[in-house]
Amino acid sequence: MAAAFRAIGDLTGAMRHVQTSLTYHPKYLPALRREITVMMEIGKTRETIVKLE
Numbered sequence: 001m002a003a004a005f006r007a008i009g010d011l012t013g014a015m016r017h018v019q020t021s022l023t024y025h026p027k028y029l030p031a032l033r034r035e036i037t038v039m040m041e042i043g044k045t046r047e048t049i050v051k052l053e
Contacts, residue, residue: 014039
């Protein structure tokens with residue numbers, strides 16, 4: 001269960017980082033798209049962890 005909560009915390013941190021990037025660096029869209037893809041992968045992993053527990 002702790003791993004699932006840690007994954008949720010990581011996802012929240014990643015989202016906050018992307019929002020910051022959007023606010024201050026609108027020209028870095030390719031990097032942003034990569035980050036969003038990574039976040040989606042983290043989300044899928046989190047769902048799997050929750051199902052396993």
